[in-house]
Amino acid sequence: EAGVVQSPRYKIIEKKQPVAFWCNPISGHNTLYWYRQNLGQGPELLIRYENEEAVDDSQLPKDRFSAERLKGVDSTLKIQPAELGDSAVYLCASSWDTRSYEQYFGPGTRLTVT
Amino acid sequence: DAKTTQPTSMDCAEGRAANLPCNHSTISGNEYVYWYRQIHSQGPQYIIHGLKNNETNEMASLIITEDRKSSTLILPHATLRDTAVYYCIVRPGDDYKLSFGAGTTVTVRA
Numbered sequence: 134e135a136g137v138v139q140s141p142r143y144k145i146i147e148k149k150q151p152v153a154f155w156c157n158p159i160s161g162h163n164t165l166y167w168y169r170q171n172l173g174q175g176p177e178l179l180i181r182y183e184n185e186e187a188v189d190d191s192q193l194p195k196d197r198f199s200a201e202r203l204k205g206v207d208s209t210l211k212i213q214p215a216e217l218g219d220s221a222v223y224l225c226a227s228s229w230d231t232r233s234y235e236q237y238f239g240p241g242t243r244l245t246v247t
Numbered sequence: 248d249a250k251t252t253q254p255t256s257m258d259c260a261e262g263r264a265a266n267l268p269c270n271h272s273t274i275s276g277n278e279y280v281y282w283y284r285q286i287h288s289q290g291p292q293y294i295i296h297g298l299k300n301n302e303t304n305e306m307a308s309l310i311i312t313e314d315r316k317s318s319t320l321i322l323p324h325a326t327l328r329d330t331a332v333y334y335c336i337v338r339p340g341d342d343y344k345l346s347f348g349a350g351t352t353v354t355v356r357a
Contacts, residue, residue: 137290164343173349174347174349175334175347175348175349175350176291176345176347177347178344178345181343224290224291226290226291228343231343232341232343234279234281234293234296235293236291236293236345237293238289238290238291238292239290240288240289240290241289241290
């Protein structure tokens with residue numbers, strides 16, 4: 134069974150530029166999560182989807198971040214414009230549903246903003 | 248949410264058992280103890296979870312004290328591939344949130 138797929142694995146951009154991250158969850162998983170992980174810290178939840186609906190985006194900085202999950206499968210997280218402080222690893226995870234005890238994480242996208 | 252306290256780092260010898268402590272003194276009755284680990288350049292990986300009974304799976308054992316204020320994750324025969332950051336997380340049974348702290352950096356040495 135394929136795991137959670139993310140692309141790109143690495144991205145370097147200049148500040149004020151836009152950037153997008155893509156995630157393909159495990160087939161059949163209804164719940165999708167985006168996390169951000171700063172250096173030396175644990176991941177922090179940005180947004181959670183149940184199918185195509187964003188049911189918790191309380192931690193998503195909405196002035197510059199946006200996300201979508203069309204057709205309840207793949208998801209895209211976008212930053213526009215990027216700031217220096219956005220440099221981090223962006224992780225996507227999925228689970229069968231909200232109450233599943235296990236979340237499956239992808240390898241993440243390491244973003245560097247210069 | 249209850250918070251957890253873990254040592255910042257620890258070393259262990261290859262082939263020996265690794266015992267990772269976690270304090271969660273304010274845990275509530277409906278909160279589970281979860282352990283995840285994150286190997287370098289990978290996403291976190293689920294290891295095990297429990298409510299109050301000890302649990303064992305193919306990866307590890309979880310020992311929860313009777314008062315549930317602390318727990319220990321045991322890797323029975325540590326290998327070099329077990330070198331990772333280990334996160335102890337307390338999560339309500341009816342909640343999806345995983346609140347990661349800084350974890351314990353475990354280095355397995357040959």
